[in-house]
Amino acid sequence: MGEILTPDICIIGAGSGGLSVAAIAAAFGVSVVLIEKGKMGGDCLNYGCVPSKALIASAKSADVIRHSGRYGIHAPEPVVDFQKVHDYVHSVIGAIAPNDSVERFTSMGVHVIEGAAKFVNSRVVEVNGTRIRARRFVVATGSSAAVPPIKGLQDVPFLTNENIFERTEAPDHLIIIGGGPIGMEMAQAHRRLGAQVTVVEAFTALAHDDPELTEIVIDKLRQDGIVIREKVKIARVEKAGSGIAVVLEAGDDEEVITGSHLLVAAGRKPNVEGLGLKDARIRYDRAIKVSKSLRTSNRRVYAIGDVAGSLQFTHMANYHAGLVIRAILFRLPIKENRHIIPWATYTDPELAHVGLAEEQARKKHRGIKVLRWPYAENDRAQTEGKTSGLIKVVVSKRGKILGASIVGYQAGEMINMWSLAISQKMKIGAISGYIAPYPTVSEISKRAAITHLSGAARNKWVQRIIHFLRRFN
Template identity: 55%
Template sequence: MTETLTPDVCVVGAGSAGLVVAAGAAQLGLDVVLIERALMGGDCLNHGCVPSKALLAAARLADMQRRGAAFGVAPIEPHVDFAKVMDHVAATIAAIAPNDSVERFEGLGVRVLIEEARFIGRTELQAGPHRIRSRRIVLATGSRPAVPPIPGLSGLPYLTNETLFANRILPGHLIVIGGGPIGLEMAQAHRRLGARVTVLEAADFLPKDDPELAAIVVARLRAEGIDLRAPARIARAERTPAGLALVLEDGERFEGTHLLVAAGRTPSLNGLGLEKAGIAFTKRGITVDRRLRTSNRNVWAIGDCNGLYAFTHMAGYEASLFIRGALFRAPAHLDASIAPWATYTDPELAQVGLSEKAAREKHGDSVHVLRWRLAENDRAQAERETDGLVKVITTRRGRILGATIAAPHAGELIQPWCLAIGKRLGISALASFVPPYPTLGEASKRAAGSAFTEALFGPRTRRLVRLLARLPVW
């Protein structure tokens, strides 16, 4: 029997974006239906952010055992039980999963349907035996791994982020297709855990990041023994007795035991029946306006499915815009200038706002570039973590346009710059705050302070101070 539901809000997708909307709307007293065809928590909890950071944490511990000599601690080659490492990954997911569970959301008053949803009208969905009519439908269906059309690839047992964390055998030689954040994070993790690793990238490594700082990360990965190849055009993939092989257009051949495809993401739109709802979309995602509303005024698209930002934190931000705009009817527009991102290699690489290249394209030669190297930071010296840089882009008048950091914990260090850009603070705000000593965060203050070095210690100021020094003490 078909059951008809008429909630105030219907959410399709129980990943980061959908869960924020469902929880927020339910706690505001609205009737909410949440539809998920697979796992609660979506990609981030089950296949992305959470398991990858758990794996990176294990890899960092293994690497620390090798690096003791500089501190007077005898280094050892760690014994890695890869199956137990993956037990740690699974335990991390399990510890967080209750926050995203059906039980928790039903406890909030959300009607959760584990079904596949498709549009049957402009404001009507079918999900299994349920027909849902709603004036506010939120699509939060996320994204899936993009698989490049390499001849022979479909016949190989390759891994993606959706299957990688189920693997319990340490690769003898892991070949990674893709030199973006996912590819490089997993390359470093597996290398530190004992695998031989090769990364093949068709263009540039970390292409969305400032190349000056991306080069710091790439140099570290190479120093750790990862074979990084770019540009590397793959002509075909082949099965071998020991696993697989990738052959480049120039004839160079790479043989490995495992293959990870990390060549980007594509929005998950299949089966939704968007045409029946009059929702415009392209291969990049569902088309939305600044309020994240689609071409159907009753439907919003948030998170990865709109193709704007494939980041969990931006999915949450977009969900908050829906709540403020659609439910409270308050002004709520997407602000691209405040979007940060981080790559959790070691060192980490984090950015917010405009890169130097983007700033120069937009503002010409009127931009100022401020730099402070981690080698000049006392805490970095004490911990022998001196490969890094804080780079800040401002206007001549001191408005902060962007910041990029390559350093340990760069994802944490970028946060004051996120606040500064979001609140439209000038560079003086970052130059005048007082951080505790010794911390890596001092590097941000020193970078900001360098904006005033010439004015403060230049000839005119020196003459003024000499003049003032002749006056009576007061």
């Protein structure tokens, strides 16, 4: 029998959610064991948010040069050194990595163990021969790329988010299976870095966002030269010389798309394998089953982030971390509220959303109003040459903000205010009443809010009051 540890909290997984729980608990002087079998920082730092946004930044630089003529600046076609693009991406990871390192968390008082954790029973986890009997456990193992059951896929080399950022040469023709946020971000980035790109999607690209807004994004990607095939079925994947062939069903015939490389971006699967969940009496199927309070069927164990089958965002895992800290340290009742969770897709133009979309709001509420304002009528957007896009804000009859969706320049930044408004149950008058500095793109939000007042201007009782007051000068 090896060493036995008895911390207050044992966390499995040092991704965004697990690190947040560990840092907060340690700050309150609580004993914490943190276990990670892979890289500290998890998927977000090493294979997801950070490298993808760094790659997008490189691609955006190339695109700015390519289109600088419209601003009166003439430059030759940019030369992309993909080795240096790779180096830049990994320099960004390296700059952030110390914040998530073993050394930093050890200095906080967290006992970090590098290895694969497994429940041996409902109260004990084992890693590297050490057993941990904690008061509470938090499973935060995240998710990994899902590989769809496509015939022949396992017989050909393919990329996922876990290895695409290791490439030091640009692909000649990148075929992407999956038209979700990851697929579309990588499609545009690689196209701007010089590759031909074809996206194959079984349903509708960016299907979880407002279709009116996603149409603007899809149109822009097609203008960039990306081929997007929606509502198609893949019959099989096979080798084609030194490349890859994706064979599509086309009625009684077949259509073949040939490329040099294949990226699979067809969703994520929660990391539940090897955890010994049955021995811990934790119910799961594809993901760990949790209550609204994020508790599993084993009341000693919480599950947060992707592994709990939630919205697959880093900030969702951080939100969960804050909730379980309240429950574990302060015994406060908690309840997940997905309505307040925003998300953004970092294509150009960006796409962002929080709360209810227009169609959802119409199903749940009567008499909603949809407030709109186009980027083209914003002065800062005009100066930047970023006039493609709009904002849609959904409000109730009484002016309560139900949701907001934005497509356009800096949409991911602009959604923050609407996320705050919805989390605080604010009414649209609060947005129309604040002062925005001029000229900023954020004025779009205020202009949309002000349109809510147009209904009051047409109200006959309001008009009568104004007429009455005018009589008294």
